Amino acid sequence: MNRLAFGNTSLLFLISALLCLAVADITVTALNPWGEMLRLARGMLRPDFLSIEAWSVVWTVAFAVVGVGIGATAGFLLAIAFPHFAAVRVSAMVLRSIHELFWALLLIQVFGLGPATGVLAIAIPYAGIFAKVFAEMIEEADLAAERVLPSGTSAISAFAFARLPEVAERFKTYTLYRLECGLRSTLVLGFVGLPTVGFHLESYFKQGQYAEAAALLGVFYLLIGTRRLWARPTAVPLLVVGSLLLLPEGIGGGSSLSNLARFVTHDIVPAPLRTGDLDSVATWSAFAAWLQPIVWNKVLPGAWNTIVLAQIALVGMGILALLLFPLVSRQFAGRIGQPAGRVLLVVVRSTPEYVLAYVLLQLLGPSMLPAIVALAVHNGAIVGYLMGRHADALDYRADAPKGLNLYAYDTTPRLFGQFLAYNLYRWEIIVRESAIFGILGVATLGYYVDAAISELRFDVAVVLILATVGLCALIDGLSRRLRYALRISTLATRLADAPAR
Numbered sequence: 110m111n112r113l114a115f116g117n118t119s120l121l122f123l124i125s126a127l128l129c130l131a132v133a134d135i136t137v138t139a140l141n142p143w144g145e146m147l148r149l150a151r152g153m154l155r156p157d158f159l160s161i162e163a164w165s166v167v168w169t170v171a172f173a174v175v176g177v178g179i180g181a182t183a184g185f186l187l188a189i190a191f192p193h194f195a196a197v198r199v200s201a202m203v204l205r206s207i208h209e210l211f212w213a214l215l216l217i218q219v220f221g222l223g224p225a226t227g228v229l230a231i232a233i234p235y236a237g238i239f240a241k242v243f244a245e246m247i248e249e250a251d252l253a254a255e256r257v258l259p260s261g262t263s264a265i266s267a268f269a270f271a272r273l274p275e276v277a278e279r280f281k282t283y284t285l286y287r288l289e290c291g292l293r294s295t296l297v298l299g300f301v302g303l304p305t306v307g308f309h310l311e312s313y314f315k316q317g318q319y320a321e322a323a324a325l326l327g328v329f330y331l332l333i334g335t336r337r338l339w340a341r342p343t344a345v346p347l348l349v350v351g352s353l354l355l356l357p358e359g360i361g362g363g364s365s366l367s368n369l370a371r372f373v374t375h376d377i378v379p380a381p382l383r384t385g386d387l388d389s390v391a392t393w394s395a396f397a398a399w400l401q402p403i404v405w406n407k408v409l410p411g412a413w414n415t416i417v418l419a420q421i422a423l424v425g426m427g428i429l430a431l432l433l434f435p436l437v438s439r440q441f442a443g444r445i446g447q448p449a450g451r452v453l454l455v456v457v458r459s460t461p462e463y464v465l466a467y468v469l470l471q472l473l474g475p476s477m478l479p480a481i482v483a484l485a486v487h488n489g490a491i492v493g494y495l496m497g498r499h500a501d502a503l504d505y506r507a508d509a510p511k512g513l514n515l516y517a518y519d520t521t522p523r524l525f526g527q528f529l530a531y532n533l534y535r536w537e538i539i540v541r542e543s544a545i546f547g548i549l550g551v552a553t554l555g556y557y558v559d560a561a562i563s564e565l566r567f568d569v570a571v572v573l574i575l576a577t578v579g580l581c582a583l584i585d586g587l588s589r590r591l592r593y594a595l596r597i598s599t600l601a602t603r604l605a606d607a608p609a610r
Contacts, residue, residue, distance in 0.1 A: 114595050115525050119427075122532075126424035129417040135481065138474030145317075145472045152319020158328075160321040162309055164357075166328055169305040171352035172224075172298070173291035176231025178349055180291075181284050183232065184239020191244035204237030206581035208545045209294045210463070211555070211574055213301050214562050218376065219368045224356040227303045231294050235287060242283060243276075250275040281342060289336055293461040296329060300463065300548075304357050310464065314471055326460070333459040376567040403569055408576045411547070411554035415580060418477050418553060419536075419543040422484035426539070427532050429489025430496055434524075435516060437497030440505065450497070457490035462542050463549075470549055480546040484539055492531045495607045499527055502608035526597045533592050534602035537585040544577045554580070 139145065190197045213230035220226045250272050299307020306325050313322035340348065375383060381399045385392030435441035436450030462483045469479030500520055509519055521528075547555025554577045561570035592598040601607055 115529060118529065118591065118595060122420070122424055122427075126421050129420045133417050133421060133481075134476045135478040136474075136476050137478065138476060139472060142472050142474075148317065149319050149468070149472065152321075153323040155320050156323035156327050157320040158324045160318075161324050161328060165299075165304060165306050165309055165325075166332070167355055168303075168357050169292065169295050169299075169307075169329075170332065171355045172227040172231065172295040172303070172305060173288060174348055174352040175356065176228045176295070177235060177284070177288050177291040179228065179232035180235025181239050181287065183236035185243055185280075187236065187240035188243035188247060191240055192248065197240070201237040201240040202582055202585070203578050205234050205241065206237075206541060206578040207234060207574055208541055208555075208577075209234055210297060210301065210545045210548060211558060211577070213298050213303070214559070215372075215567070215570070215574075217301070218567065219372050220365050222302050222304075223358070225365070227295065227298055227305070228356070230298060231291055235291065239284075239287070243280065246276045246279050246283070247272060285336070285340055288340055289333055289459070292329070292332060292336075293459065297461050297463045300467070307464070311467065314468055330456055330459055334455060372567070376565075377571045379568045379572075400572070403572055407557040407569075407573060408554070410552065411544075411557050411573065412576060412580055414477075414551070415540060415543045415553040415577075418480055418484075418546065418551065419540045419584075421477075422481050422488070422543065423532065423536055423539050425481060425485030426488040426492060426535070427528070429485055430492035430528065430531070431521065433489060433493030434496035434500060437494055438500040438520075440500060440503075440520070441516065451494070454490045454494045454497075457486060458494060460487060462487045463545065466546055466549055475550045477551055480543065480549070480551050484542060488535055488539060492528070492535065495531060495601075496524060496528060498607045499524055499601075526595070527600050529595060530592060530597045530600040530602055533588045533597075536588045537581050540584045541577070541581050544580070 184201075187197055187201055191201065209230045212233050213226055216226040216229055220229075295303075295305050296307040296310070299305035299309070300311050302308065306329055310322055310325050313319070313325065379396055379399060381392060381395035385395065433450075433454060437447060437454055439447045442450050462480075465487060466479045466483035469482055473479055503520065503523060505515075505519070509515060544553050544558075545555040547553040547557065548559045550556065554573055558570050558573045558577075561567070561573060589598070592600075
């Protein structure tokens with residue numbers, strides 16, 4: 110029954126991707142893409158490490174450490190109340206559904222290009238992510254220790270001494286993984302002007318200085334690859350203090366308090382409601398007339414293009430994950446090939462989708478194709494890496510087949526439920542990422558958000574961002590229902606839950 114359901118679900122997603130592919134803009138418009146790719150390859154083989162701005166690397170780490178630290182702390186506090194209050198669950202969903210780039214574009218209006226913008230752009234959405242994940246971990250914790258507590262023990266004491274020790278290790282593992290994600294997010298924030306590695310990376314790619322860009326990417330991969338060495342739990346306090354001291358000075362912005370007051374009470378308030386009488390029917394009629402063209406001309410086409418892009422990328426991710434996971438499984442790659450495969454997938458998954466799409470945009474020209482490839486490759490590497498870990502955790506018979514037969518008839522069928530769980534979990538993430546590619550010119554919701562902010566129409570931008578939140582919430586709800594219907598809702602969906610090797 111389950112295998113039949115797995116097949117039907119996979120077929121449904123495949124058909125939807127093919128239908129979306131038929132209406133998607135995937136044309137290559139660059140005049141000489143192969144020539145530009147050759148220049149890129151030459152530059153990547155000869156990185157110019159002397160061109161690296163060292164402070165951009167320091168600030169990339171500082172923004173990530175402080176932002177993730179604040180996000181994890183706030184997320185932990187929200188996680189305690191998460192199962193008890195619907196308002197907390199809704200707030201966490203809204204926070205995590207708005208991409209870091211959208212937060213940065215809004216926060217720049219309040220704080221300018223200062224440290225508060227970079228830190229909060231990471232901390233706010235990560236607080237929503239941590240709240241959900243930490244709450245799930247707390248809910249899944251073993252309750253045996255609570256049952257032996259003396260009667261009358263307060264809820265706070267029971268949580269602190271019985272449940273928290275059970276989840277502390279998983280909290281640590283997930284937080285350190287999120288630090289890796291925070292580094293990627295910080296790099297991307299450089300594309301909106303913050304002085305991180307991404308700021309210089311955009312400049313180098315735009316000017317075709319690929320040797321300089323290769324050096325920056327090499328340092329960034331080194332940061333990701335050595336994260337376990339410099340982000341040890343014992344070194345975290347020193348890392349946090351050092352990051353706080355080394356954050357860059359702000360540029361512009363004026364008085365943050367007055368900017369915030371103006372932004373909240375005027376800029377993001379819909380234009381017809383700013384001076385109108387809220388008790389008047391005429392005011393609300395004007396609001397409806399203001400909202401209607403935004404919905405018809407921006408929200409609906411933006412949401413449609415976001416879904417089209419995301420569905421193609423989701424299926425592309427799944428296909429790539431199935432092809433890539435043998436590279437990191439000892440059962441297939443062997444003791445020599447496995448380390449090489451892991452390095453390859455770590456490098457690919459460490460490259461932010463936005464950066465990869467930006468590079469492909471320079472090579473292929475403006476269309477959905479760069480965004481589709483970037484999302485499929487990045488997420489395919491993540492899921493492929495995790496699937497390889499699950500493959501090595503399987504028990505194989507002594508007379509198990511080899512090669513293609515082992516892959517097609519023994520391993521993949523046994524992992525397919527887990528494969529679907531990972532794909533469905535990342536569905537919402539891909540939709541969220543698809544929305545922000547509009548900043549690169551793809552006509553998703555982010556395209557209209559960026560245009561509205563450029564025109565200083567922040568009230569319109571907020572409507573479009575809320576539409577993104579609604580779309581992500583819809584996909585998240587559908588994903589959870591499908592995981593439950595397929596009886597895979599209890600399977601691992603996070604790195605912290607994948608088998609250790």
